[in-house]
Amino acid sequence: MTRRGEAVEVEVVELREIAGEITNHMLTGFPSGELAAVIDRVLAADGIIAVTPVFAASYSGLFKSFFDVLDVDALVGKPVLLAATAGTPRHSLVIDHAMRPLFAYLRALVTPTGVMAASEDFGTAGLAGRVDRAADEFAALVLAGGQGAVAGLGPSGEESGRVSGTTDRFDAVTDFASLLGDQLR
């Protein structure tokens, strides 16, 4: 991306540090403490690299909990690169069988290449090659501006009823007369 003249800022969010706040959000329905700021930064990012360890043949519960407390529309059209670590290469399909459906539901733009690193992959040329290929795809999505880079071919986010952000949209009010419809004769 820097070769294209774009500055890149990378910020790492460790869910461990906000694990308690994620649980509290799940129970109370609102973010407290550092979590609110983290969610704001995730929503503002041009792209997300989402990484989880494999636990019991899937993403960790903590990883899922973070995406559970985000608004369902939070990641619509957001470029995402998926990656996972595992103790054995037999977990290699976790990215495609567990993570990819989650992000498809969230309507994120996920790169075709995911990066799985089992213990035996570390330090091998194959892993570095997959990282490069995924990074190349991810950079292209980010530079293209994610969803909406090509306008006019389909319904806009607004029209399809889902736009990135949170559901608390207090500025776009539906005029009440239109909600009343026929009742206003």
Added chain:
Amino acid sequence: MEFGIFTIGDVTTDPTNGRTPSENERIKATVAIARKAEEVGLDVFATGQHHNPPFVAPANPPILLASLAAQTERLVLSTSTTLITTTDPVRIAEDYSYLQHLADGRVDLMMGRGNTGPVYPWFGKDIREGVPLAVENYHLLRRLWREENLTWEGKYRTPLQGFTAMPRPLDGVAPFVWHGSIRTPEIAEQAAFYGDGFFHNNIFWPMRHTKQMVDLYRRRFEFYGHGQADQAIVGLGGQVFMRPNSQDAVREFRPYFDNAPVYGHGPSLEDFARETPLTVGSPQQVIERYAAMADHVGDYQRQLFLIDHAGLPQETVLEQIEMLGTEVVPELRRIADARRPAHVPATAPTHAQLIEAGESSPNAHVNPAARNAQSEAARQSREGARA
């Protein structure tokens, strides 16, 4: 400003001794709570409407409120909330009009949609239609209270032909209505459209969220021509536990907090108290916290406290109401009166005020926004003619 208590009639086991009140105990306790509220000088008692355990709030609030009307003299009897989605508007119109007569007008009510899916099908409704049900049913309710020989057709109930709900509202004045919603902008918009009150039950929410909902309502209240944004009628929820010494309050309330059905087993009492209106401490701490609410949402008209919940013993609940009435509310009332500008209403309109306001009140009209728009257009054309 009006202060009161609201209850949802939860039957909850006391976590400190494992004791669960019977339904009969809890129902009788609710009556005692309301009587205590009047005795110590609170202004409002509001009950929820519930159809499922672990609640014994009445399925039809006027049953409880009619009994209270006979046992009190001054208390405003209200709801928190009346389910406008699953209750036939014809029954709401008739039951609350009847209550108005029994209570000599000491009645207003708060519309809510209910938030548990299973309730809807018990009454032949679908929760996915929650907002459209609230919209159609409430508009019909307004007409039932204001029109006789009503002929009506809609989507959610059988049509009406020349129907007159009876009895007619006391003195021909429909009760004042609040609309309660926690996170649905359409409901704030609905309250604004009619010039009704908006109640944000913020007890489980941070002020930044409450402020956004109230701001939306105020902005749209002005847009629909009912007055300035700061004249809109706003109510908030609250939750407190007090002892003269704040450490005692925290120690006594903590087991109830830690095991409460809604937020228990999650955040610490301290975290939750920081983020939400929950205040556990001395009466002075409660005064300071609640006196500052108006800094966030503007001068508002009604503050209701949740007091009888989470398994707290009845004796403790009555002590809390006593402290509210004798130590907290007089001071909060004084502070609110001192800071409120003269053009901002002190309370939601009372029955007497609605009679006196007559046609000039939005409450007198089915669609006051349309009427405001017409008179504004007429004013502009007069001014145009003069120029």
